[in-house]
Amino acid sequence: MVKLAFRNIFRQRVRTAITLAAITFGVAGLILAGGFVRDIFFQLGEALIHSQSGHLQIVKSGFFTYGSRSPEKFLIAAPQLLKQEVAQLPEVQEVLERVSFSGLLNNGKTDWPIIADGIEPDGEARLGSFIQIVEGRQLSQRDAFGIAVGQGVAKALGLKTGDKVFLLANTPEGALNTLELDVVGIFQSFSKDYDARYIRLPLAAAQELLNSNGINRLVISLKSTAETATVARKLDGMLKSGEFESRTWIQLNDFYEKTVALYEQQFGFLQFIILIMVLLSVANSVSMSIFERTGEFGTLLATGSRPADVIRLLMTESALLGLIGALLGVAFGVTAGVLISHVGIPMPPPPNANIGYLATIQLVPIDIARSFAIGFLATTLACIWPGIRVVKLPIIDALRQNQI
Numbered sequence: 001m002v003k004l005a006f007r008n009i010f011r012q013r014v015r016t017a018i019t020l021a022a023i024t025f026g027v028a029g030l031i032l033a034g035g036f037v038r039d040i041f042f043q044l045g046e047a048l049i050h051s052q053s054g055h056l057q058i059v060k061s062g063f064f065t066y067g068s069r070s071p072e073k074f075l076i077a078a079p080q081l082l083k084q085e086v087a088q089l090p091e092v093q094e095v096l097e098r099v100s101f102s103g104l105l106n107n108g109k110t111d112w113p114i115i116a117d118g119i120e121p122d123g124e125a126r127l128g129s130f131i132q133i134v135e136g137r138q139l140s141q142r143d144a145f146g147i148a149v150g151q152g153v154a155k156a157l158g159l160k161t162g163d164k165v166f167l168l169a170n171t172p173e174g175a176l177n178t179l180e181l182d183v184v185g186i187f188q189s190f191s192k193d194y195d196a197r198y199i200r201l202p203l204a205a206a207q208e209l210l211n212s213n214g215i216n217r218l219v220i221s222l223k224s225t226a227e228t229a230t231v232a233r234k235l236d237g238m239l240k241s242g243e244f245e246s247r248t249w250i251q252l253n254d255f256y257e258k259t260v261a262l263y264e265q266q267f268g269f270l271q272f273i274i275l276i277m278v279l280l281s282v283a284n285s286v287s288m289s290i291f292e293r294t295g296e297f298g299t300l301l302a303t304g305s306r307p308a309d310v311i312r313l314l315m316t317e318s319a320l321l322g323l324i325g326a327l328l329g330v331a332f333g334v335t336a337g338v339l340i341s342h343v344g345i346p347m348p349p350p351p352n353a354n355i356g357y358l359a360t361i362q363l364v365p366i367d368i369a370r371s372f373a374i375g376f377l378a379t380t381l382a383c384i385w386p387g388i389r390v391v392k393l394p395i396i397d398a399l400r401q402n403q404i
Contacts, residue, residue, distance in 0.1 A: 012289060019285040020325045023375045026278035027329025028336060030271060030371035035337050035361035036345075037267045041260055043357050045225065045249070047190035051130040053252045054096070054219035055228050056235065058086065061245045063216065071101055072172035075214030082244070083218055089234060091227040096123045096219045099206050103169035105149075105199060107157045114153060116167065116199050118206025118215075127221045128189075132355065136161035136185035145205050147181040152196030154186045161185060167201070171211040179209045190355055225249075275374055283382040286318060290386045314383045322379025326372045333371065337361035 010016055049055055059067070063074040076082070079097060087095045099118040104111040121139040139148040147167070149159060159165065163183045171177050181201060189195055207213055222231060228248050235246040250256055300310055341360035349356045 015285055015289065016321070019282055019321060019379075020328065022278055022281040022285075023322060023325025023379055024329040024332055026274050026281075026378075027326050027371045027375035028333035030274055030374060031330065031333030031363070031368055032337055032340070032361060033267060033270055033274075034367040034371065035363055036359065037263050038362035038364055038367065039360050040263060042362055043359070044256060044259060047130045047355075047357075048253045048256060049130075049225065049249050051128055051189040052191070052194060053249045054127060055222040055225060056220040056231060056246055056248050057252060058082070058218040058220070058235065058239065058244055058246045059216060061242055064245070064247060067216065071216055072170075072210075072212075074216060075099070075172065075212060076216070076218070076244075077214045079215055079218060085238065086218065086220060086235070089231060091222050091224070091231050092220060093223045094123055094126065094221040096120050096127065096221065097203055097215045098217050098219050099203060099210065099212075099215045100217070101169055101206070101210060103167055105153065105157065106166040106168065107159060107163065108166075110157065111168075112153060112156050113197070114167075114199050115197050116169070116201060116206065118203040118210075119200050120203055121200075123221075124200070127219070130190055130355075132188045133185050134188045136183070139184060139200055139202065141202070143182075143184055143202060145179070145181050146184040146202065148185040148187050148200045149183060150195035150198045151186055151188045152192065153199060154183075156196070159183050159186070167199075167209060169209055171209075172214075173211070175211070177209050177211060179205060181205070188355065271374070275378055278375060279378045279382055282318075282321075282379045283386070286314075286321075286379075286383045287386040290314065290383065311384070311388070315380060318383040319376070319380045322376040325379060326375035329375050330368055330372050334363060334368065337363050 060074040060076060063071075067074045083095045083097070086092060097120055100115065101118075102113065102115050105114045106112075119139075120141075121143065122141050125138045125140070133148075134151055135154075136148075139146055147165065149157075149165075153159070157165070161183055165181050165183060166178055167181055168176060168178045187195070187200075189198075203215070220231070222228060228250075232246060232248050239246060338361075341363075344358035344360060347357050347359045
């Protein structure tokens with residue numbers, strides 16, 4: 001039956017070629033669209049990780065709920081032991097200390113409300129690969145009283161590298177303290193909002209300003225983003241219940257989850273449209289072929305073949321057609337994806353972002369398998385309804401088609 005079905009599908013070569021083209025481009029379109037959306041998720045996730053949040057963060061319990069209003073109440077006084085314990089996990093690249101607080105930045109003429117991160121400069125430079133220095137240089141351990149400011153902050157205060165600024169903040173005891181700092185660099189991250197409010201200064205200078213040796217959070221950098229969930233489970237078992245809590249970069253960036261949900265809905269609708277297009281195109285071609293062969297099927301039924309045998313033959317033909325078309329689609333889609341990724345697609349900055357990026361096609365096996373299955377199943381199922389209509393014709397009426 002397979003040999004007969006294979007010969008049958010190539011009797012009308014032009015029609016078969018058109019049908020195969022529809023399947024091929026449909027499957028390839030699904031692979032390329034899915035790979036493009038996957039790349040958006042990947043690029044957005046990496047930008048958030050390597051410009052703001054890191055892969056995971058450990059804080060005192062309640063910090064993510066109430067810390068923005070009273071960060072001084074959630075300081076980790078002696079983080080070294082916990083830091084060493086986390087750093088021993090095989091998936092962990094680095095563990096960094098951060099202290100975050102709000103304050104006012106003054107250029108001698110005006111104030112600007114900011115959020116400051118006291119950081120370990122050298123470690124943060126390794127983590128922050130998506131942060132671009134637009135003027136000056138990276139903050140380093142040698143800059144005891146240096147400061148790097150977001151591009152939006154620099155624009156608001158008219159700052160340039162070499163300027164002196166004054167940072168005012170409240171200590172945990174409620175006193176007002178000030179620190180004179182030198183602007184060593186102006187940075188641009190993925191987010192306009194981040195650049196408009198954030199500054200960075202060495203951890204020791206921040207602790208001197210706050211009159212405290214504590215930190216707000218431990219920021220964890222992993223060797224691979226794919227290991228985030230694994231490390232999160234290990235931290236849940238490692239951290240003392242009620243004292244510390246951890247969150248992944250996805251939990252820290254709800255914008256990412258909302259973006260993923262939006263694009264997944266859009267891609268699901270795109271998949272549905274491509275499926276319908278392939279199904280209608282193939283169904284039209286298969287229907288024409290079937291009804292042209294009505295007399296042939298009448299002869300098969302008249303010589304003792306059962307209706308189920310005719311349906312099986314038609315499904316075998318459609319399955320072979322779908323298999324060939326889906327394989328060609330996978331080959332074309334993967335090849336096109338590799339070539340496009342090699343060249344790259346220049347993309348403008350997304351909404352609320354500063355930096356454009358070079359998009360690629362992420363070829364994920366599950367997306368390729370799903371696209372193949374859609375093309376194959378759509379073609380195979382397309383023959384069922386016209387096949388049932390043909391075998392339900394009275395044999396004598398079907399045989400008359402041989403005389404036309």
